[in-house]
Amino acid sequence: MNADLLTTIGNVGFPIAVSVYLLVRFEGKLEALTLSINDLSSSIKSLLIKSDDK
Template sequence: MNDLLNIIGNVGFPIAVSVYLLVRLEGKLEVLTQSINNLSNVINKSNPA
C-alpha cells in the first residue's frame, strides 16, 4: 500500500502541474489568437486591396 501511495505521489504531482499549466496556456493562446485576428482586420481595413 505504501508503494502505491508513493507511485501516485511521484506521478500524480507532475500530471497535476502539467494539466494546470496546459489550462493556463490554452487561455493565453486564445487571447493571443484574438489579438492577431484583430490586428489582421485593422491592417486589412487600413490597406484595402
C-alpha cells in the same frame, strides 16, 4: 504494497497535476492571443484598403 502505491501516486500525480494546471492557464492565454492576431489582421487589411483608395 500500500507504500508502493502511495509512492507511485506521489511520483506521478504531482507532475500530472502541474501539467493540467499549466495547460488550463495557457489555453486561455492562447485564446486571447488568437483573438488579438485576428484583430490585428483585420486592422492591417482595412489600412491597406484605405491606402489603395487614395
